[in-house]
Amino acid sequence: MPDAERTPGFATLSIHAGAKPDPTTGARVTPIYQTTSFVFDDVDHAAALFGLQTFGNIYTRIGNPTCAVLEERVAALEGGTAGLAVASGHAAQVIVLHALMTPGDEFVASKKLYGGSINQFNHSFKNFGWNVVWADPDDLASFEKAVSSKTKCIFIESIANPGGVITDIEAISKIARKAGVPLIVDNTLATPYLCKPIDYGADIIVHSLTKFLGGHGNSIGGLIVDGGTFNWSRDKKYPMLSEPRPEYQGIILHETFGNFAFAIACRVLGLRDLGPALSPFNAFLVITGIETLPLRMQRHCDNTLAVAEWLSKRPEVAWVSYPGLPGDKYHKLAKKYSPKGAGAVFTFGLKGGYDAGVKLVSNVKLFSHLANIGDTRSLIIHPASTTHRQLSDAQKVQAGAGPDVVRLSVGLEDPEDIIADLELGLKAK
Amino acid sequence: MNHDNYPDNYIRGILNTVKTIAMVGISPKENRPSYFAFKYLLERGYHMIPVNPGQAGKSILNQTVYARLSDIPEPVDMVDIFRASEHVLPVVEEALKLQPKPQVIWMQLTIRNEEAARLAEAEGLKVVMNRCPKIEYGRLSSEISWMGVNSRTLSSRRAQNLGTGVQRMSLGATNKKGDN
Numbered sequence: 209m210p211d212a213e214r215t216p217g218f219a220t221l222s223i224h225a226g227a228k229p230d231p232t233t234g235a236r237v238t239p240i241y242q243t244t245s246f247v248f249d250d251v252d253h254a255a256a257l258f259g260l261q262t263f264g265n266i267y268t269r270i271g272n273p274t275c276a277v278l279e280e281r282v283a284a285l286e287g288g289t290a291g292l293a294v295a296s297g298h299a300a301q302v303i304v305l306h307a308l309m310t311p312g313d314e315f316v317a318s319k320k321l322y323g324g325s326i327n328q329f330n331h332s333f334k335n336f337g338w339n340v341v342w343a344d345p346d347d348l349a350s351f352e353k354a355v356s357s358k359t360k361c362i363f364i365e366s367i368a369n370p371g372g373v374i375t376d377i378e379a380i381s382k383i384a385r386k387a388g389v390p391l392i393v394d395n396t397l398a399t400p401y402l403c404k405p406i407d408y409g410a411d412i413i414v415h416s417l418t419k420f421l422g423g424h425g426n427s428i429g430g431l432i433v434d435g436g437t438f439n440w441s442r443d444k445k446y447p448m449l450s451e452p453r454p455e456y457q458g459i460i461l462h463e464t465f466g467n468f469a470f471a472i473a474c475r476v477l478g479l480r481d482l483g484p485a486l487s488p489f490n491a492f493l494v495i496t497g498i499e500t501l502p503l504r505m506q507r508h509c510d511n512t513l514a515v516a517e518w519l520s521k522r523p524e525v526a527w528v529s530y531p532g533l534p535g536d537k538y539h540k541l542a543k544k545y546s547p548k549g550a551g552a553v554f555t556f557g558l559k560g561g562y563d564a565g566v567k568l569v570s571n572v573k574l575f576s577h578l579a580n581i582g583d584t585r586s587l588i589i590h591p592a593s594t595t596h597r598q599l600s601d602a603q604k605v606q607a608g609a610g611p612d613v614v615r616l617s618v619g620l621e622d623p624e625d626i627i628a629d630l631e632l633g634l635k636a637k
Numbered sequence: 638m639n640h641d642n643y644p645d646n647y648i649r650g651i652l653n654t655v656k657t658i659a660m661v662g663i664s665p666k667e668n669r670p671s672y673f674a675f676k677y678l679l680e681r682g683y684h685m686i687p688v689n690p691g692q693a694g695k696s697i698l699n700q701t702v703y704a705r706l707s708d709i710p711e712p713v714d715m716v717d718i719f720r721a722s723e724h725v726l727p728v729v730e731e732a733l734k735l736q737p738k739p740q741v742i743w744m745q746l747t748i749r750n751e752e753a754a755r756l757a758e759a760e761g762l763k764v765v766m767n768r769c770p771k772i773e774y775g776r777l778s779s780e781i782s783w784m785g786v787n788s789r790t791l792s793s794r795r796a797q798n799l800g801t802g803v804q805r806m807s808l809g810a811t812n813k814k815g816d817n
């Protein structure tokens with residue numbers, strides 16, 4: 209096997225990281241450990257497990273060997289120290305902020321985010337007393353202005369859904385450093401194949417596994433990666449990590465677990481107590497999906513560039529927002545942060561406005577009209593009438609989901625067939 | 638030795654070779670990292686000897702505590718140091734006077750003392766700094782993978798059970814004599 213000096217490449221990690229043959233049976237593919245619980249060797253072993261004194265499995269709400277393979281796999285691909293799998297991308301965000309925030313605290317978030325995240329931050333999180341302060345990724349000074357003494361973290365997406373916005377991760381990580389808070393990056397649309405935010409100063413990564421990591425549209429899941437980069441004990445800002453925890457007989461997590469303490473805090477304080485565990489079966493499907501991640505992502509990007517180029521020449525199309533196109537506002541940032549391709553999700557505008565959008569989604573035959581992204585299948589949606597419906601008109605435009613906007617998630621079919629289907633939809637009466 | 642980046646086989650070689658470990662600065666409190674590491678290594682079959690002047694004569698996890706290294710009435714293979722970096726040098730100097738000399742000086746996570754490391758290496762000892770033997774054992778045995786931790790190891794061979802419980806793994810037969 210690779211010697212200690214050799215760092216395996218991305219494709220090798222996609223297949224092997226975290227997945228040694230099963231220690232008991234020798235099964236080569238990771239088994240689905242479909243069990244709620246794990247027997248203890250004896251009373252002392254049980255006590256050591258519950259007290260975090262040893263590594264091991266207790267109960268699938270806290271950890272499961274199938275989920276653990278997925279956790280290590282994604283942590284390795286992102287270049288982080290540890291991972292934690294949870295029930296959805298939304299659950300990942302709840303667990304991360306739960307480890308950082310107390311009621312009355314603030315966090316700064318990019319206003320160009322997935323609409324579901326905007327809703328979660330604006331409403332559910334406000335009910336917890338976690339107050340979002342919005343900033344504009346196109347105006348870096350707005351992030352500096354948004355930081356206050358109550359700020360506990362900054363949250364951005366590497367490639368923002370749905371508008372094809374590329375965020376300047378490195379510049380915002382400097383603002384986070386200066387503020388003494390961690391930078392959280394949702395890397396769902398890029399995946400670590402296209403962009404590794406930890407290389408640019410991110411401290412924590414969150415994923416919706418549901419999208420390109422799983423890649424086949426069959427499982428909801430989320431994942432948190434600890435970058436191992438943030439010093440939690442520098443001040444008293446993060447008591448979950450730096451102070452004795454009453455939940456565990458006064459253990460100080462950062463001192464005990466070092467550079468993977470954040471992932472442990474998310475597991476033993478967040479997941480244990482809030483409960484959104486991932487099913488081992490879903491973990492198995494996502495692990496299988498990740499084995500082909502580099503092949504799929506490259507084909508997704510190649511197909512998407514072809515579709516975006518074609519659309520940009522169509523008379524029905526007013527504009528195409530894909531950072532992979534030369535001349536796009538974010539093309540330069542895409543070259544820096546996502547050089548192998550700008551992802552497979554983008555939006556374009558129809559000259560015919562809202563009605564033309566409804567007509568297009570109603571007349572395609574290969575594209576599926578649904579709310580997900582990151583599937584082998586090509587997907588289409590009209591955000592103004594669906595995913596972004598709950599936002600105000602101003603918020604819709606801000607989030608890149610105005611009335612004329614159509615979003616595509618380009619799949620792995622033959623690009624000629626994808627283009628022919630769009631032509632059918634655009635020409636329909 | 639590059640103390641910023643140890644080859645896995647260097648660490649594996651140490652943990653596969655040493656049998657008796659004296660832990661200097663162990664706390665008797667159950668919630669302290671030193672107690673965790675002591676208990677974990679004891680359960681993995683190491684002969685663990687606690688060293689703490691404030692606890693001398695008492696016992697921690699049924700192991701008699703000694704005030705200082707020179708009080709230990711048997712040879713020690715490795716000295717694991719749980720003291721702040723600035724207090725490490727006298728411990729290493731004392732360790733080097735032991736007969737026979739230990740083979741390994743290990744300084745815990747966040748602890749580094751370059752002068753002490755040079756001194757020990759000049760005497761032919763192996764040195765590890767800013768690492769935890771519990772975490773390294775967990776990493777190289779794959780136990781830590783159960784916690785979703787990036788073990789930074791790949792293998793097409795299955796991890797071996799230690800034989801003393803379902804959830805206790807060994808460091809594996811391969812590279813048993815692993816060296817740098």
